[in-house]
Amino acid sequence: xxxxxxxxxxxxxxxxxxxxxxxxxxxxxxxxxxxxxxxxxxxxxxxxxxxxxxxxxxxxxxxxxxxxxxxxxxxxxxxxxxxxxxxxxxxxxxxxxxxxxxxxxxxxxxxxxxxxxxxxxxxxxxxxxxxxxxxxxxxxxxxxxxxxxxxxx
Numbered sequence: 297x298x299x300x301x302x303x304x305x306x307x308x309x310x311x312x313x314x315x316x317x318x319x320x321x322x323x324x325x326x327x328x329x330x331x332x333x334x335x336x337x338x339x340x341x342x343x344x345x346x347x348x349x350x351x352x353x354x355x356x357x358x359x360x361x362x363x364x365x366x367x368x369x370x371x372x373x374x375x376x377x378x379x380x381x382x383x384x385x386x387x388x389x390x391x392x393x394x395x396x397x398x399x400x401x402x403x404x405x406x407x408x409x410x411x412x413x414x415x416x417x418x419x420x421x422x423x424x425x426x427x428x429x430x431x432x433x434x435x436x437x438x439x440x441x442x443x444x445x446x447x448x449x
Contacts, residue, residue, distance in 0.1 A: 317374055321382040325364025326395065332356055332365035334373045334399035335387045337444060341420035345376050348414060351432040354396060354440070369397045377418040378408030387443050398447065
């Protein structure tokens, strides 16, 4: 019985030591959006995640009720990569309602995956490497490369 109590206490202490999700940087964001993600560019490289199934894409996911799309993009990026970002302008909106926002890394380039079942890998990729990746959606690499070129030209 004592060992069960010690294990429970150890687990509680280790979980409380986990880093806290940063607060959302956006006070008034886009509401009623089903899903959102970030195009986080740092030194010309884009933050991408490799999900189960081996496909790549920008971090993102479902918007919770009463959450703005920008806050969801920030939250999902942090949950999937450990990178704290600040969402900015809308980069693209897709037919399924998914919105991508330009996001700035506030915590640098260090990645910490806390969802190893969902996220197999995350890293920063230069656009010339996009063609070597298996993307989640057809033409996603071309769309994102074009967005990056337009933003930084």
